[in-house]
Each structure stands twice: as C-alpha cells, then as structure tokens.
Amino acid sequence: MALVEATDLVREYRMGDERVRALDGASLSLDGGQFVSVIGPSGAGKSTLLHILGALDVPTSGSIVVDGVDLATLNDDAASEFRRHRVGFIFQFFNLVPTLSAWENVALPMLLDSKSLSSAKPRAVELMERVGLGDRIEHRPSELSGGQMQRVAIARSLIMEPKILLADEPTGNLDSKSGADVLALLADVAHDQPDRMVLMVTHADDAADFSDRVITVRDGKVLDPGSRPQPAAPQHTAAPVPGAMWMTGPIPRIGDSGRHRAE
Ligand SMILES: Nc1ncnc2c1ncn2[C@@H]1O[C@H](COP(=O)(O)OP(=O)(O)O)[C@@H](O)[C@H]1O
Numbered sequence: 001m002a003l004v005e006a007t008d009l010v011r012e013y014r015m016g017d018e019r020v021r022a023l024d025g026a027s028l029s030l031d032g033g034q035f036v037s038v039i040g041p042s043g044a045g046k047s048t049l050l051h052i053l054g055a056l057d058v059p060t061s062g063s064i065v066v067d068g069v070d071l072a073t074l075n076d077d078a079a080s081e082f083r084r085h086r087v088g089f090i091f092q093f094f095n096l097v098p099t100l101s102a103w104e105n106v107a108l109p110m111l112l113d114s115k116s117l118s119s120a121k122p123r124a125v126e127l128m129e130r131v132g133l134g135d136r137i138e139h140r141p142s143e144l145s146g147g148q149m150q151r152v153a154i155a156r157s158l159i160m161e162p163k164i165l166l167a168d169e170p171t172g173n174l175d176s177k178s179g180a181d182v183l184a185l186l187a188d189v190a191h192d193q194p195d196r197m198v199l200m201v202t203h204a205d206d207a208a209d210f211s212d213r214v215i216t217v218r219d220g221k222v223l224d225p226g227s228r229p230q231p232a233a234p235q236h237t238a239a240p241v242p243g244a245m246w247m248t249g250p251i252p253r254i255g256d257s258g259r260h261r262a263e
C-alpha cells in the first residue's frame with residue numbers, strides 16, 4: 001500500500017457569493033523512500049494540496065489515507081497528534097523562532113510534546129550535525145544565512161521522525177547554491193528510510209534535477225497521480241537518525257508564502 005493515498009480531493013473556498021475550487025478532484029498516490037516534486041502554475045492548488053495532506057486543512061470532500069490512517073476519522077486532538085508525530089513541514093520563510101538558538105528551534109517540537117530538555121537536546125544537536133551545522137548550534141536565526149536557516153528548519157522537521165515531510169517552496173528564498181544544498185539534503189532525508197517520503201512544491205528546473213518523481217498540479221487536479229516506479233535512488237552515506245520516535249512539533253500555521261511568486 002502506498003504511504004499516501006489521496007482520492008478525489010476537493011477544497012472549495014467561498015468568497016461571498018463566489019466559490020473558488022482550489023482543489024477540484026485531485027488524486028495522488030505516493031510511495032515511501034521517494035523525493036517527489038510538485039510543480040504547476042501559481043494558483044494551481046499546490047499549497048492547498050500540501051496543507052490537506054499534512055492535516056493543516058480539511059478537504060471539502062475526498063479521502064486521504066497516510067500510513068494507514070484515514071485523516072477523515074481524526075477529531076481535532078487526533079489531527080493535532082497526527083501533525084505532531086507523522087508530518088514535518090518546511091516553509092519558504094523558515095518559520096524559526098528568532099529568540100531561540102538554532103538547537104532550541106530544532107528541539108522545540110519535542111519540548112512542545114512534553115519531552116524533557118535533557119532528552120531533546122542531544123537529539124537536536126545530533127540533527128544539527130546531520131544537516132551540517134554542528135558548529136552553529138548556539139547561533140540565533142539572525143546570525144545564520146538563509147540556507148543555514150532552512151537547514152535548521154529541516155532538522156526541526158525531522159526531530160519527531162515524521163513519515164511525510166512537506167516542503168512548500170523551500171528554496172524560494174535562497175540563492176542557487178544554498179538552494180541546491182537544501183534540495184540535496186531533502187533528497188537524502190527522503191532516501192534515508194523506506195517508510196518516509198518528502199513532497200516538495202518547487203520550480204520545474206529544481207524538480208528535474210533532484211527528485212525521483214515530478215507531479216504536476218493544474219486547475220486543482222493532479223495530472224499524473226499514479227505511482228511511477230523509478231530507478232533506484234543513489235545511496236547516501238549519512239547516518240540514520242537514531243532514537244526513532246515519531247516526531248514533529250506543532251509548527252505554527254502560516255499562510256501561503258509562495259502564492260505571489262511567479263512560477
Ligand atoms: N484561504 C483561501 N481563501 C480563498 N481562496 C484561497 C485560499 N487559499 C487559496 N485560495 C485560492 O485557491 C487557489 C489555489 O491556491 P494555492 O493552493 O495557494 O495555489 P498554489 O500554491 O499552487 O499557488 C487559488 O486560486 C487561491 O487564490
């Protein structure tokens with residue numbers, strides 16, 4: 001069974017008398033161990049799709065099963081639990097807490113999940129090393145470059161060991177070198193574990209270079225919903241993250257930072 005199975009998703013917004021169908025029958029099947037890019041014109045429904053897959057939003061109709069869990073069956077508490085433990089989010093503008101150090105930002109989801117500082121810190125430091133920032137753990141976000149901030153955000157998204165990582169234009173605010181580093185890291189993270197996958201909204205050029213599969217969203221529909229077998233992904237040498245509890249913290253919900261960007 002696919003890790004993510006979304007069927008006939010509709011998300012309708014009402015604006016006065018008008019209705020906007022952000023999603024209009026989107027279906028999608030995603031396998032674990034893959035780095036999948038979502039491309040498509042601005043306003044196509046890409047961010048809406050990501051939010052719904054991560055239980056940040058609910059569809060008007062349609063079904064989503066993630067890792068065997070039918071999201072429609074979740075009440076508010078269970079949805080919040082699902083977000084915290086199964087899903088990691090990575091946003092264009094990082095969403096780091098400016099008053100916390102880098103490692104504290106990474107540890108935050110565990111602390112919000114009532115874990116002790118003494119258990120959270122070693123994992124946060126380890127993840128900082130994993131993303132290549134072992135020498136920046138005490139830095140504040142303002143003391144880091146954009147690429148470094150995004151790597152901190154990736155470390156944070158991993159601390160709860162999510163099944164799906166959802167990244168909405170994670171390189172949209174980075175120069176091309178930092179962007180390439182971030183994409184390589186995300187590919188690495190996706191290939192690390194067969195029961196984890198990364199779904200990323202991005203631009204066509206990035207998508208082709210780094211991902212195992214590219215899907216196109218247009219007019220609220222996924223044009224190529226099925227799983228496509230891909231050649232085996234290159235093996236990576238990064239050590240697996242130990243202490244695998246499910247993880248990810250409630251990352252503050254933000255608006256669609258990428259909507260205004262031309263694609
Ligand atoms: N909260 C909202 N209220 C009303 N319309 C929305 C809202 N969010 C998104 N939309 C509309 O839904 C469509 C899809 O938006 P979005 O998923 O953000 O597209 P993309 O990420 O592909 O640029 C757009 O027409 C957008 O204006």
Ligand SMILES: [Mg+2]
Nearest residue numbers: 047256258259
């Ligand atoms: Mg968007």
